[in-house]
Amino acid sequence: xxxxxxxxxxxTLLRFLLRRDRIRLPGWTLGLALLMAYFSSAVRTVFAAPExxxxxxxxxxxxxxxxxxxxxxxxxxxxxxxxxxxxxxLTLLVxxxxxxLLTVTRHTRAEERAGRAELVRAGVVGRSAQLTAALALxxxxxxxxxxxxxxxxxxxxxxxxxxxxxGASVGAVGLVFAGVGAVAVQLSAYPRAGSATAGAVLGAAxxxxxxxxxxxTQGGGLSRLSWASxxxxxxxxxxxxxxxxxxxxxxxxxxxxxxxxxxxxxGRRDLDAGLIPPRPGRAHAPGxxxxxxxxxxxxxxxxxxxxxxxxxxxxxxYGAFTRPLVEGFADAPADVLALxxxxxxxxxxxxxxxxxxxxxxxxxxxxxxVQAVRAEETSGRAEPVLATAVGRTAWLGGHxxxxxxxxxxxxxxxxxxxxxxxxxxxxxxxxxxxxxxxxxxxTPAVWFVLAVSALLYGAVPGALPAAWALxxxxxVTGYFGDLLGLPEAAAALSPFAHTCQYPxxxxxxxxLAVLLALAAALTLAALRAFRxxxxxxxx
Amino acid sequence: MTPAIDVRGLRKSFGKATALDxxxxxxxxxxxxxxxxxxxxxxxxxxRVLLGVLRADAGHVRLLGGDPWADAVALHRRLxxxxxxxxxxxxxxxxxxxxxxxxxxxxxxxxRRDELCQRFDLDPTKKGRTYSKGNRQKVALVAALAxxxxxxxxxxxxxxLDPLMEAVFQECIREAKAAGRTVLLSSHILAQxxxxxxxxxxxxxxxxxxxGTLADLRHLTRTTVAATTERDASGLAALPGVxxxxxxxGEVRFDVDGAHLDAAxxxxxxxxxxxxxxxxxxxxxxxxRHYGDELAGVPEGAAP
Numbered sequence: 057x058x059x060x061x062x063x064x065x066x067x068t069l070l071r072f073l074l075r076r077d078r079i080r081l082p083g084w085t086l087g088l089a090l091l092m093a094y095f096s097s098a099v100r101t102v103f104a105a106p107e108x109x110x111x112x113x114x115x116x117x118x119x120x121x122x123x124x125x126x127x128x129x130x131x132x133x134x135x136x137x138x139x140x141x142x143x144x145x146l147t148l149l150v151x152x153x154x155x156x157l158l159t160v161t162r163h164t165r166a167e168e169r170a171g172r173a174e175l176v177r178a179g180v181v182g183r184s185a186q187l188t189a190a191l192a193l194x195x196x197x198x199x200x201x202x203x204x205x206x207x208x209x210x211x212x213x214x215x216x217x218x219x220x221x222x223g224a225s226v227g228a229v230g231l232v233f234a235g236v237g238a239v240a241v242q243l244s245a246y247p248r249a250g251s252a253t254a255g256a257v258l259g260a261a262x263x264x265x266x267x268x269x270x271x272x273t274q275g276g277g278l279s280r281l282s283w284a285s286x287x288x289x290x291x292x293x294x295x296x297x298x299x300x301x302x303x304x305x306x307x308x309x310x311x312x313x314x315x316x317x318x319x320x321x322x323g324r325r326d327l328d329a330g331l332i333p334p335r336p337g338r339a340h341a342p343g344x345x346x347x348x349x350x351x352x353x354x355x356x357x358x359x360x361x362x363x364x365x366x367x368x369x370x371x372x373x374y375g376a377f378t379r380p381l382v383e384g385f386a387d388a389p390a391d392v393l394a395l396x397x398x399x400x401x402x403x404x405x406x407x408x409x410x411x412x413x414x415x416x417x418x419x420x421x422x423x424x425x426v427q428a429v430r431a432e433e434t435s436g437r438a439e440p441v442l443a444t445a446v447g448r449t450a451w452l453g454g455h456x457x458x459x460x461x462x463x464x465x466x467x468x469x470x471x472x473x474x475x476x477x478x479x480x481x482x483x484x485x486x487x488x489x490x491x492x493x494x495x496x497x498x499t500p501a502v503w504f505v506l507a508v509s510a511l512l513y514g515a516v517p518g519a520l521p522a523a524w525a526l527x528x529x530x531x532v533t534g535y536f537g538d539l540l541g542l543p544e545a546a547a548a549l550s551p552f553a554h555t556c557q558y559p560x561x562x563x564x565x566x567x568l569a570v571l572l573a574l575a576a577a578l579t580l581a582a583l584r585a586f587r588x589x590x591x592x593x594x595x
Numbered sequence: 596m597t598p599a600i601d602v603r604g605l606r607k608s609f610g611k612a613t614a615l616d617x618x619x620x621x622x623x624x625x626x627x628x629x630x631x632x633x634x635x636x637x638x639x640x641x642x643r644v645l646l647g648v649l650r651a652d653a654g655h656v657r658l659l660g661g662d663p664w665a666d667a668v669a670l671h672r673r674l675x676x677x678x679x680x681x682x683x684x685x686x687x688x689x690x691x692x693x694x695x696x697x698x699x700x701x702x703x704x705x706x707r708r709d710e711l712c713q714r715f716d717l718d719p720t721k722k723g724r725t726y727s728k729g730n731r732q733k734v735a736l737v738a739a740l741a742x743x744x745x746x747x748x749x750x751x752x753x754x755x756l757d758p759l760m761e762a763v764f765q766e767c768i769r770e771a772k773a774a775g776r777t778v779l780l781s782s783h784i785l786a787q788x789x790x791x792x793x794x795x796x797x798x799x800x801x802x803x804x805x806x807g808t809l810a811d812l813r814h815l816t817r818t819t820v821a822a823t824t825e826r827d828a829s830g831l832a833a834l835p836g837v838x839x840x841x842x843x844x845g846e847v848r849f850d851v852d853g854a855h856l857d858a859a860x861x862x863x864x865x866x867x868x869x870x871x872x873x874x875x876x877x878x879x880x881x882x883x884r885h886y887g888d889e890l891a892g893v894p895e896g897a898a899p
Binding site for chain 2: 245246334335336337338339340341342345346347348351354355358435436437439440441442443444445446447448588589590591593
């Protein structure tokens with residue numbers, strides 16, 4: 057087949073992809089533009105006076121600021137647009153990276169796995185047409201994101217050259233991770249493995265630049281690490297400071313190389329096959345796999361392992377930065393200090409806030425665990441199990457019990473890791489136990505989230521996504537409640553408001569008991585509701 | 596003898612759509628009962644009510660003498676089920692899924708399980724996501740057939756199997772019957788039902804329109820007769836119950852209603868028969884008789 061022939065049908069496919077993504081595409085591009093508009097207007101409102109901004113200077117130049125934001129370019133004067141580029145560019149870069157890799161996976165490997173690609177390729181369609189169309193679509197989305205973000209910034213009245221470069225830096229990450237995704241989906245036959253591999257590359261890019269940027273504030277040689285990260289390239293353009301375009305050359309070269317590699321790999325494999333062959337499993341089930349509880353554990357095991365490792369790494373990393381963070385925050389404005397319990401309690405305040413952060417993350421796990429239960433039902437895998445001598449209560453109860461046990465486990469892992477990192481960093485061994493206890497104290501709040509999710513699933517499974525409101529509300533009230541001047545009563549609606557941020561605040565046993573009782577009652581109601589309703593299957 | 600499955604006046608709606616509209620079904624113990632009907636007629640919904648996965652809106656439903664909704668767990672120890680669309684856990688091997696389903700039911704004969712894996716030519720070490728539709732079905736079949744139960748509920752169990760495996764399946768069902776098991780076999784492979792089923796129920800728009808042994812059902816429909824006679828047979832055309840009468844090259848052909856077969860054969864006999872073939876209606880003809888009007892469109896307001 058000539059090169060031209062392998063591309064036959066690309067145009068038609070691209071139009072079809074645009075039609076398929078008629079909701080998703082504007083969702084991503086306009087969503088990112090809206091996020092940009094929100095950052096821009098919020099920062100301009102909050103920092104109306106220049107001295108408000110200057111008070112953030114010390115924080116931005118500290119390792120903490122570099123870790124969560126990006127490199128500092130030693131700018132002489134801090135402006136609103138420079139602050140936005142320093143603090144919020146990173147969020148947009150990560151989002152654009154996700155957009156790139158998810159879009160490519162969706163239109164390549166996921167289509168193959170679903171068997172639809174075979175149907176398409178049996179038509180007058182070249183071998184490379186599907187990959188090319190998917191990449192073209194992602195490139196178009198990245199361009200649109202770049203243009204929209206530049207437009208938003210220009211409308212805010214920021215410098216034109218910097219605004220266009222800002223947009224281009226975001227778009228470039230979309231391109232890079234389209235390339236990464238295109239390579240990753242060639243390796244394994246499963247779309248999830250493909251997006252997980254590409255997602256791991258995005259995570260590594262984030263960590264590399266975090267270490268590099270934090271090191272650069274101390275003048276360390278590790279600052280070169282930022283240049284090993286595609287996210288770093290887009291940050292090194294330094295919009296509104298140096299306005300340099302050439303780091304994006306690295307992004308384009310990397311994209312070209314990864315796309316070329318993807319085509320080579322794609323040419324060497326069969327449709328719906330991976331380059332990494334699937335491993336055979338056991339011929340017999342292990343002896344312990346024998347009831348609803350062990351089945352639930354077996355199904356959640358991989359996810360539990362992933363969460364344990366992720367919280368271990370995140371806890372240790374954030375814990376290890378305790379001392380530089382606390383020193384960095386010492387210069388932060390009073391509002392931010394208040395969030396951490398005031399200048400005198402900074403260390404305890406930081407560890408307490410980490411406990412809340414980890415509890416919010418573990419509550420995300422809890423909602424996802426109930427969503428996985430729902431997927432068991434809608435996929436039709438629950439039906440054969442419920443057609444054996446397993447009752448509804450035992451089935452759902454088994455899944456909920458595993459998730460409920462996982463909650464204190466994950467909090468303990470996160471707390472011990474954060475505590476160990478903090479103890480090493482601040483040279484105070486007593487922090488290990490304090491931090492672990494502070495994390496564990498959030499267990500009743502996360503159980504409450506789990507119980508609400510379970511009740512939604514048991515009674516109105518379609519409404520399960522509403523459970524996300526709890527972690528989201530907990531995040532807003534926990535982080536910004538004081539800054540936004542939220543009334544006490546509104547903040548009290550969040551279960552996380554009652555578990556307290558130990559070691560900053562003392563633990564409140566009556567509040568924990570009430571949360572436990574509520575969680576237990578909601579779980580019983582969930583089991584009853586599930587027992588009384590029809591099973592929902594797609595067939 | 597109490598029926599293994601006894602359903603009377605079963606109704607079930609999903610929102611405005613009526614799936615089951617007064618369904619009656621009776622399955623005798625130790626018999627293989629064919630459950631026939633096109634897609635969307637309500638076969639799977641009936642089975643899901645029998646499994647206690649869906650709750651009946653109205654009607655009387657007894658399964659092995661119990662209430663399938665209230666006594667689900669106790670009843671499920673005595674039955675095994677193969678769904679029409681088998682979904683397996685992507686990261687569990689087929690062997691793990693078989694063992695798990697067997698243990699959740701209360702255990703199965705390990706030797707029989709291995710023997711069935713061999714007979715169905717199933718590799719139990721492959722992960723669930725790598726199996727084809729046919730192989731996923733084999734996993735569910737092995738798990739069900741290895742179980743020592745009173746009742747097998749099979750919902751189009753072989754729609755993904757090749758003819759070789761179909762033969763193995765039929766053998767297994769005969770063995771199950773010989774072991775005294777009751778089988779409810781939903782299918783639209785007519786040859787399968789014709790070979791295996793003692794009785795058949797035909798379902799349409801959520802109700803059973805015909806039920807009985809194949810012989811009973813055949814009696815209700817027309818037999819196709821072809822004969823060569825010594826004397827002119829044109830007088831037969833006027834007999835009651837004779838349809839589509841025609842004569843070609845001295846051979847007479849007609850269809851005759853089951854109730855009038857006797858009279859038509861007597862009439863032929865009086866004319867001096869030289870050659871005679873009589874074909875009973877196939878199950879296909881039976882079905883087409885009940886569904887023929889569907890080709891011309893479903894009536895207004897009928898169930899999907």
